[in-house]
Amino acid sequence: xxxxxxxxxxxxxxxxxxxxxxxxxxxxxxxxxxxxxxxxxxxxxxxxxxxxx
Amino acid sequence: xxxxxxxxxxxxxxxxxxxxxxxxxxxxxxxxxxxxxxxxxxxxxxxxxxxxxxxxxxxxxxxxxxxxxxxxxxxxxxxxxxxxxxxxxxxxxxxxxxxxxxxxxxxxxxxxxxxxxxxxxxxxxxxxxxxxxxxxxxxxxxxxxxxxxxxxxxxxxxxxxxxxxxxxxxxxxxxxxxxxxxxxxxxxxxxxxxxxxxxxxxxxxxxxxxxxxxxxxxxxxxxxxxxxxxxxxxxxxxxxxxxxxxxxxxxxxxxxxxxxxxxxxxxxxxxxxxxxxxxxxxxxxxxxxxxxxxxxxxxxxxxxxxxxxxxxxxxxxxxxxxxxxxxxxxxxxxxxxxxxxxxxxxxxxxxxxxxxxxxxxxxxxxxxxxxxxxxxxxxxxxxxxxxxxxxxxxxxxxxxxxxxxxxxxxxxxxxxxxxxxxxxxxxxxxxxxxxxxxxxxxxxxxxxxxxxxxxxxxxxxxxxxxxx
Amino acid sequence: xxxxxxxxxxxxxxxxxxxxxxxxxxxxxxxxxxxxxxxxxxxxxxxxxxxxxxxxxxxxxxxxxxxxxxxxxxxxxxxxx
Numbered sequence: 001x002x003x004x005x006x007x008x009x010x011x012x013x014x015x016x017x018x019x020x021x022x023x024x025x026x027x028x029x030x031x032x033x034x035x036x037x038x039x040x041x042x043x044x045x046x047x048x049x050x051x052x053x
Numbered sequence: 054x055x056x057x058x059x060x061x062x063x064x065x066x067x068x069x070x071x072x073x074x075x076x077x078x079x080x081x082x083x084x085x086x087x088x089x090x091x092x093x094x095x096x097x098x099x100x101x102x103x104x105x106x107x108x109x110x111x112x113x114x115x116x117x118x119x120x121x122x123x124x125x126x127x128x129x130x131x132x133x134x135x136x137x138x139x140x141x142x143x144x145x146x147x148x149x150x151x152x153x154x155x156x157x158x159x160x161x162x163x164x165x166x167x168x169x170x171x172x173x174x175x176x177x178x179x180x181x182x183x184x185x186x187x188x189x190x191x192x193x194x195x196x197x198x199x200x201x202x203x204x205x206x207x208x209x210x211x212x213x214x215x216x217x218x219x220x221x222x223x224x225x226x227x228x229x230x231x232x233x234x235x236x237x238x239x240x241x242x243x244x245x246x247x248x249x250x251x252x253x254x255x256x257x258x259x260x261x262x263x264x265x266x267x268x269x270x271x272x273x274x275x276x277x278x279x280x281x282x283x284x285x286x287x288x289x290x291x292x293x294x295x296x297x298x299x300x301x302x303x304x305x306x307x308x309x310x311x312x313x314x315x316x317x318x319x320x321x322x323x324x325x326x327x328x329x330x331x332x333x334x335x336x337x338x339x340x341x342x343x344x345x346x347x348x349x350x351x352x353x354x355x356x357x358x359x360x361x362x363x364x365x366x367x368x369x370x371x372x373x374x375x376x377x378x379x380x381x382x383x384x385x386x387x388x389x390x391x392x393x394x395x396x397x398x399x400x401x402x403x404x405x406x407x408x409x410x411x412x413x414x415x416x417x418x419x420x421x422x423x424x425x426x427x428x429x430x431x432x433x434x435x436x437x438x439x440x441x442x443x444x445x446x447x448x449x450x451x452x453x454x455x456x457x458x459x460x461x462x463x464x465x466x467x468x469x470x471x472x473x474x475x476x477x478x479x480x481x482x483x484x485x486x487x488x489x490x491x492x493x494x495x496x497x498x499x500x501x502x503x504x505x506x507x508x509x510x511x512x513x514x515x516x517x518x519x520x521x
Numbered sequence: 522x523x524x525x526x527x528x529x530x531x532x533x534x535x536x537x538x539x540x541x542x543x544x545x546x547x548x549x550x551x552x553x554x555x556x557x558x559x560x561x562x563x564x565x566x567x568x569x570x571x572x573x574x575x576x577x578x579x580x581x582x583x584x585x586x587x588x589x590x591x592x593x594x595x596x597x598x599x600x601x602x
Contacts, residue, residue: 121533121535122535124536140588140591143591143592143595144591146595147594147595147598263536266536267535267536267537268536268537268538269535269536269537269538270535270536271536274570274573275567276567276568276569276570276572276573277567277568279573279576279577280568280572280573280576280577282577282580283576283577283579283580283581283583283584284576284580286580286584287580287583287584287587290584290587337536342525342527342529342532343532343533344529344530344531344532344533345531345533346533349533452587453587453590456587456590456591456594459594460590460591460593460594460595460597460598461594490576491576494576494579494580494583497583497587498579498583501583501586501587
């Protein structure tokens with residue numbers, strides 16, 4: 001980028017704070033991993049109870 | 054990655070799916086077994102198949118594109134597309150109760166809205182389903198070309214052949230079984246890739262870079278990101294509520310399982326656009342020069358994974374995850390669309406017979422036919438993605454007719470059908486002649502108005518018991 | 522300020538705030554830079570807030586009513602649960 005804009009536009013207010021974005025990303029990854037784990041646990045449970053399909 | 058590696062990956066994975074398809078397909082003794090996996094699918098397989106089918110290559114490839122162009126809101130807006138699965142949970146429970154012997158979503162439309170409503174529905178759903186399938190096949194071909202150095206036509210043909218074969222051998226058993234494996238690969242792959250990126254990035258520095266050079270991506274009030282949120286949500290609702298891909302799963306699951314499975318699938322799906330999308334936000338901070346927006350996800354992933362010492366495995370991992378997300382949707386579309394052709398058109402319209410011996414042959418013809426049409430269109434130069442997006446108004450116009458048909462006791466059928474048609478037409482035209490981001494919204498709105506009117510203007514009772 | 526230096530012939534720009542920006546390119550052969558191109562003005566303009574709010578409002582309305590219809594139907598047909 002060639003630096004900030006040359007014409008005068010109002011600076012962007014209301015940005016998502018850094019902590020929010022950081023937590024969002026980490027949460028997204030952890031949640032995805034938890035989902036995989038949950039599916040495996042449910043599969044084992046269904047299989048043991050003969051309720052797979 | 055060399056072409057040889059690319060071919061090997063696809064062929065090995067393909068052989069696994071086909072082998073499993075053949076194995077599991079032997080469980081299907083009649084058409085109910087083939088199309089609906091015996092109506093006994095449990096929670097784990099049910100939730101996984103619903104989630105994996107909704108994770109298309111769009112989810113893993115487009116989420117980064119949206120994040121690149123529309124920032125944090127782009128990712129969050131995309132995550133809200135999971136609401137379609139969540140909202141289908143109560144609908145699925147109702148479907149199981151209302152149509153315990155149902156086979157397709159067409160059965161519902163024929164029951165509630167007669168032949169006219171059924172015809173309009175079939176037209177909409179076939180256009181949408183085939184277009185969706187075609188875009189998946191094309192995306193697969195493009196992916197193999199970019200990541201695997203395989204020529205588009207060959208790669209796309211290989212993917213379609215693999216998916217057609219295992220769907221043909223195994224029916225819904227094969228689709229659901231492979232979907233479970235594919236869902237684990239998708240989820241764990243995204244965590245592996247995303248986790249590596251997250252651990253190799255100084256987040257504070259990255260945020261600072263974005264703040265200086267790409268501030269709009271962090272903006273709360275970013276018009277480009279906000280203006281399509283509800284349109285896309287309604288598009289998603291229309292897609293999930295009407296399509297036989299989801300209805301066949303509702304029929305296939307054990308009684309009482311469907312609503313929990315869809316609820317769970319929505320929760321499993323929600324974080325995926327965030328976990329895969331944020332890669333694109335890191336492109337600028339990592340000084341990755343993006344030359345093709347469409348490839349930003351794999352590009353950043355490969356850059357970071359290679360830097361972290363993955364070497365050639367970087368491309369392999371990315372290809373495997375993307376191939377799984379594509380296959381899990383293509384097989385479902387092939388199965389569900391061919392089911393419509395077999396049940397609604399072959400037996401329903403043409404009066405054909407489906408004995409325990411003939412059903413496999415009929416289903417095979419339907420699956421191959423659908424696969425072939427998709428393959429042919431994929432090779433054409435038609436603007437497939439545009440056609441898919443412009444169908445938003447069509448599917449969104451079915452939202453209210455479905456709600457009405459599932460929950461209301463009486464309505465004016467003619468007005469509802471008029472709503473389906475008017476919504477489709479107005480939504481379609483709005484996309485092309487007004488703005489692309491209001492097609493689904495207009496379609497849903499017009500249909501909603503007419504359906505609500507149908508409740509009050511000369512309503513007549515729905516038939517009491519579902520017709521067999 | 523240099524945005525990109527390297528072998529690629531394209532560079533995607535996203536996330537700019539509203540305003541006018543100027544860009545120029547030049548070729549570098551064996552460490553010897555050629556002349557700069559003419560500056561290219563790029564104007565970034567967002568949609569008016571009013572219009573966005575109208576869209577959000579309409580969208581929210583239709584979505585909320587659809588959600589309400591589903592929940593209403595669901596709870597009415599399941600009085601025990």
